[in-house]
Amino acid sequence: MPEQVLVLIGTKKGVFIAQSDATRSSWELRGPFCETWPMQHVIGDPATGTIYGAAGNEWFGPAVWKSTDLGESWSHSSEGLAYEAGQEPIKAVWSLAARNGRLYAGVQPAGLFFSDDAGQSWTHMEGLQKHPTRPDWEPGGAGLILHSLVPDHADPDRIWIGISSAGVFFTGDGGKTWEPRNKGTRADFMPEGQNYPEFGQCVHCLVQAPGEPDLLYQQNHCGMYRSADAGKTWESIEAGLPSSFGFPAAVHPRDPSTLYLLPLNGDIHGRFVPDAKAAVWRTRDGGKNWQDMREGLPQKNAFFGVLRQAMAADRMEPAGVYFGTSGGALFASNNEGDSWSCIAEHLPSISSVETMVVAR
Amino acid sequence: MPSDAPPNTAPVIVKLSPLLVDLFPGSTRRVEMQADSVMAMVRELDRRWPGMGDRICDSRPAIRKHMNIFVDGERASLETILPPGSEVFVLTAISGG
Numbered sequence: 334m335p336e337q338v339l340v341l342i343g344t345k346k347g348v349f350i351a352q353s354d355a356t357r358s359s360w361e362l363r364g365p366f367c368e369t370w371p372m373q374h375v376i377g378d379p380a381t382g383t384i385y386g387a388a389g390n391e392w393f394g395p396a397v398w399k400s401t402d403l404g405e406s407w408s409h410s411s412e413g414l415a416y417e418a419g420q421e422p423i424k425a426v427w428s429l430a431a432r433n434g435r436l437y438a439g440v441q442p443a444g445l446f447f448s449d450d451a452g453q454s455w456t457h458m459e460g461l462q463k464h465p466t467r468p469d470w471e472p473g474g475a476g477l478i479l480h481s482l483v484p485d486h487a488d489p490d491r492i493w494i495g496i497s498s499a500g501v502f503f504t505g506d507g508g509k510t511w512e513p514r515n516k517g518t519r520a521d522f523m524p525e526g527q528n529y530p531e532f533g534q535c536v537h538c539l540v541q542a543p544g545e546p547d548l549l550y551q552q553n554h555c556g557m558y559r560s561a562d563a564g565k566t567w568e569s570i571e572a573g574l575p576s577s578f579g580f581p582a583a584v585h586p587r588d589p590s591t592l593y594l595l596p597l598n599g600d601i602h603g604r605f606v607p608d609a610k611a612a613v614w615r616t617r618d619g620g621k622n623w624q625d626m627r628e629g630l631p632q633k634n635a636f637f638g639v640l641r642q643a644m645a646a647d648r649m650e651p652a653g654v655y656f657g658t659s660g661g662a663l664f665a666s667n668n669e670g671d672s673w674s675c676i677a678e679h680l681p682s683i684s685s686v687e688t689m690v691v692a693r
Numbered sequence: 694m695p696s697d698a699p700p701n702t703a704p705v706i707v708k709l710s711p712l713l714v715d716l717f718p719g720s721t722r723r724v725e726m727q728a729d730s731v732m733a734m735v736r737e738l739d740r741r742w743p744g745m746g747d748r749i750c751d752s753r754p755a756i757r758k759h760m761n762i763f764v765d766g767e768r769a770s771l772e773t774i775l776p777p778g779s780e781v782f783v784l785t786a787i788s789g790g
Contacts, residue, residue: 368715391788392712392759393748409716410744415752422751 334692338647339403340655341384342663342677343372343685348386350404351676357653357667360676367398367407371425373480374642377689378431384689385452387438389425397426397438397452403691413455414438414446416462424476428642432484439479443470443496445508458508466499466513466532473497473535473554480641481539487546493564498535501551503564514564519555538582538641542589550592550620552582552641557594559620570620575607581644585669586652590619593646593654593670595639604638611635613644613654615670629673630664637662642685649690657683702727703778707734710785713749717742731762732771734781749783759788 340351340360347365367386374387386398388409396409415423421442428439436448438455444462446455461467470477474497481495490507493514500515513532520527520534535554542548547563550570556577558567571577576596585591594614598607606612611630614623637658644656654666661680666673704725714720720742728734739746751757755771762769763782775781 368712392757392785393716394751394757396747411747412744415747418752418754420752422753 336649337691337693338649338653339377339384339689339691340645340647340663340665340676341375341377341685341687341689342657342680342683343375343386343642344657344661344681344683345371346681348372348375348384348398348404349677349680350384351663351665355649357647357649357665360665362677363404365681366400366404367409370396370398372398372684373425373427374429374685374687376429376431376687377691378436379648379689380431380434381451382689382691383431383451385429385431385436387426387429389423389427389441395423395426395440397429397436397448397455399452410453411455412453413457414440416444416457425478427478427480428482430482430484432486433489435484435489437482437484437492439482439494441475441479442472442477443479443499445479445482445492445494447508460504460509461494461502461511464502464511469533470496470499471533481536483539483541483549485541485546486543491546491563493539493541493549495536495539495551497537498533498554500532500534501536501539501564502532514560515567516565517560517567517569518551518553518558521555537580540582540584540592542584542592543587545589548589548619550582550584552579552594554578554600557582557596557620570616573623574614575612575625578604579639580641581639581656583644583646583654586646586648588617590617591669592616592620593644594623595644595656597638603636605636606638609633609635611637611664613656613666613670613673626666626670626673628671629666629675636660640684642687643683645687647688647690653688655686655688657686659683701777705734705775705777705779705781707738707781707783709738709783712785713745713783716748717745720745728775730771730775731756731764731769731773731781734775735771759786760784761786 342349347369349364483493485491579596612625647653663677707724
């Protein structure tokens with residue numbers, strides 16, 4: 334049966350879906366969906382074909398939206414998606430991940446929930462909130478958000494998360510206990526001599542390499558990193574890149590040594606693509622060497638950024654790579670990043686980009 | 694002196710924001726119910742349309758920051774008493790960007 338590639342786009346004003354056949358040379362756009370709720374992260378569960386949207390609405394609070402018919406109709410729920418009475422309420426859902434029949438949700442203020450009934454009801458994984466460092470977690474610019482959510486593909490008890498700006502945490506026991514995993518990542522915003530704390534780093538995006546469960550990559554507020562030991566130690570891979578600042582990171586669907594980054598010009602210079610020229614940077618050797626890919630991307634007057642969840646690859650051969658901008662443009666490559674085209678523009682500001690391949 | 698008049702059991706009239714009604718298929722802009730407080734009213738709305746309570750109130754619990762409830766023209770809290778026959782508006786405040 335022919336395959337269709339869906340690019341799931343979370344924006345400040347609802348969900349959009351771009352769809353193409355396997356060639357990924359011509360795209361159709363649908364949306365906006367979900368009553369134009371602000372969407373932080375939209376994912377597809379390849380096991381079921383269900384689309385989920387992580388949302389937080391200024392009027393109506395947090396919810397996870399869901400479509401079982403590829404976006405034609407939607408429902409929403411926040412049953413159980415709450416802290417105890419008296420605590421600061423959940424403002425928004427920020428991240429989603431589906432693994433082994435379970436759906437995970439990261440929220441603001443930072444906490445982790447799971448659902449075993451496809452997002453209808455939620456249970457708080459309280460272990461994270463009970464971590465002894467919790468009173469000292471400081472919010473980043475977007476709030477105290479759990480934005481990176483990486484359940485291990487193989488072992489359901491292993492989960493990594495990234496919180497701005499508490500850093501990376503890991504559980505090996507299904508969420509009962511957690512430990513910080515930030516050794517080797519910098520906190521340049523701390524006083525001199527205190528730049529390598531146990532926690533408090535401003536992680537921006539955390540991803541797991543395919544086929545190598547202990548190989549992780551991280552885009553941080555202060556540098557780009559690689560870990561070959563499940564996050565116990567991190568090494569810098571920023572040499573050769575135009576800056577140490579950026580938000581998203583995307584792994585290749587099959588090659589653990591290929592990583593895509595989109596460095597920006599720094600945290601105090603507008604957070605635009607450097608020199609107002611857009612480029613995705615690709616490594617084929619785990620971060621030792623980098624290649625800037627610009628063909629088809631704007632090389633003049635490009636004053637946009639790309640947020641932490643707004644770049645992804647698909648699982649096709651060759652892999653497609655996609656990113657969405659703060660200015661509402663969606664760029665796509667159907668050849669592993671070698672060349673690019675703009676497949677949607679004038680959308681609301683894009684928060685997230687993910688892909689799902691379905692048979693139709 | 695005890696009154697011979699029957700107790701006033703006039704229903705509360707609840708008028709919901711169209712944005713809220715859009716989120717719950719089958720819900721209506723105008724709702725009649727028996728409820729003696731705003732909290733009881735929210736519970737009854739949630740019973741009729743599961744999940745609606747979470748859209749109006751947060752987990753503190755309190756009325757959400759950008760939601761407003763007016764009872765007979767006065768801004769209300771969850772504790773506000775609803776006299777029989779009250780008119781209640783559940784509105785979205787000015788918000789967004």
